[in-house]
Amino acid sequence: MSPRLFEALWDATLETLLMVGISAAIVWVAGIALAVVLVTTGKGQIFAAPRLHRTLGSVVNAVRATPFIILLVALIPLTRLLVGTTIGVWAAIVPLTISATPFFARIAEVSLREVGTGVIEAAQAMGCRKRHIVFDVLLPEAMPGIIGGFAITLIALIGASAMAGAIGAGGLGDLAIRYGYQRYDTTVMAAVIIVLIAMVGVIQLVSDRTVNRLKRR
C-alpha cells in the first residue's frame, strides 16, 4: 500500500472515529434520558404518564422501523437546518444520532426495567425524592446492562457511519466504496475491514471488562 493510500486510510479512520465519537456522546446522554422517561412514565411507575409514554413509544418504534439508508435521505432537510450542509462528517452526525438514540434507548430500557420494584420501594419508603430514585437507584443498578447495550450501539453506529459515507460523509465507508467498489482495489477494502474489526474488538473488550468489573461486586 502506497504512503498516499496509507494516509487516506489514516484520515478516513480519524473521520470515522470523530463521526462515531460525537454521535456516541450524544446518543449516550439522549438514549439514557429517553430510556428513563420511557420506564418511569409507564403505568404504576414514579412519573406515570400513560399518554406521554404511549406517544414516545410510538415515535421510538417509527424511527427504529425506518431503515438507516432511508432515514439518511429523509433527514436531509433537518440536517441542513441544523448544520448548514448535507455533506461531511458533521452532516452525518445528525442522522446517525437520530437513528441510534431510539435503538440504544430500547436496550437501556430493558436494563432499567430489570431493576427490581423492591429497591425502588425501599427508596420510596425511606423518603427519597424521585430525582434520587432515578440517579441513585435506577441508573446505578442498571449500569452494567446499560454499558453492555452501549457497546452494541457503538458497533451498530460504526456500521451505520460506513453507510453515511456513501452520501459523502467521509470516513472508512467512503474510502472503501471509492477504492474498493469503484476502482476494484481490494487492498484498501481489506485494510478498511481490518481497521473496522480492530475498532469493534476494542469496543467489545472494553465493554466486557467494565461490565464484569461492575458485576463482580
Next chain:
Amino acid sequence: MTVAETFSTNRLDAAAPPTLDAGSSLIRIDNVSKHYCTRHTRVEALAEIDLDIRRGDIFGIIGRSGAGKSTLLRAINRLEPIDQGRVLFDGIDIQRLPPRQLLAARQRIGMIFQHFNLLNSATVADNLALPLKAAGIKNRHEIHRRTARMLDLVGLADKSAVYPAHLSGGQKQRVGIARALMLEPDVLLCDEATSALDPETTASILALIRSINRELGVTVVLITHEMAVIQQVCNRVAVLEGGRLAESGPVWQIFARPQHPATRALLAPLTLALAEDIRERLSPHPIGRDGQALLQWSLDGSEGDPLSLAALADRFGPEAKLIQSRIERLQGHAHGQLLIAIPDGTLPSVTATHPDVEVLGHVAASV
C-alpha cells in the same frame, strides 16, 4: 457502644428530640378499606380495619396468605394508597399529606423487607448513606460518622466497604435494619423480615429488633407467618382474615383464648397434639375396672403465679400422671396445655371442682 448509647448520642443532634411517652397511640388505623381490581375480579384487600398501635409496641400482624397483611403495613407509609378511612401516624393523616410532607413523614418510618432490597451497585456504607441523602444530609464527615455508628449497632463494623452480594442473608438484613434506622425513625415496619432466613439467623435478627425496641424506643410493626416469632417478640398482635380484622389484643390473651376460627387455625401448630399411640387407644367410654381418664387442662394465663406442683396434685389427686405438656411464658403469663391421666374413679370429683378441665376420653389401665 450499646444500642442505646448509639441512638441517644444521635438523638442529641436532632433539633427537637422526640418525646417518648410510652403507651400513647403512635399509629391509628381508622376504618381503612382498600380494594384491588384485576381484570376479572375485585379483591377486598382491606375492609374496615380499625387498629391502634402504641408507642413502644412490638405489634405483630398475622393471617393467611392474601389476608391483606402487606397491604395494611404498606398503608402506614403510603406505599399503598387506600380507598377509605384514615391512617394517622403521630396524629398526621399520612394518606392525605402533600408530597413534600409525605417524604418528611416517611423519613420517620423505617421499613425492612423479606428480600432486603439493598442496592447491589453500592457498598454497604453507600447503601446506608442513601436515606441520609434523602434527608438532605450532605456533609461527608457527618455521613461517615452516622454510617459507622449504625454499622457498629448492627454488628457489621467491618463490612462497610463490602458489596451486598458478598454478604449472607442475615448480614443483608442487618444492613437493611441499619439503613432503616439511619434517620432515627419512630417506627420500624417489617414485612416478613425473617422469612428468608434460617432459624438461628432469625433468632439473632429478632434479638436485634427487640433490643432496638427496648433500648431505642422504636415502635415495631411486623408481619410474620411464624407464630413463634409473635410469641418471642411481640406484645400485641392483630389477626387478619380475608381483609378483615379477625381480632387483636395482647399476645398472651389472643394466644390463650383465640376467639376467631382464623386465629385458632393459625395457632394450631402451637397446641399440644396427643401422641399417636394414645390417640389410637382413646375411647369415649370408660374401659374396665382400672381404666384411666385423659384430661386436658389449658392454662390461659389467668392463673397468675406460676403453677406449683403441689397445686397440681391438689387439683388432680395423688394418682394423677402427667402424660404430655407444653407451657410457655408469654409476657409473664403461663400459657399452654397439660395432658393428665387420672383413675376413672376420681373423674367425677375432679370435673365437679374444676369445670375448666376437658375430658378427652378414656384408656385402659396403663397409659
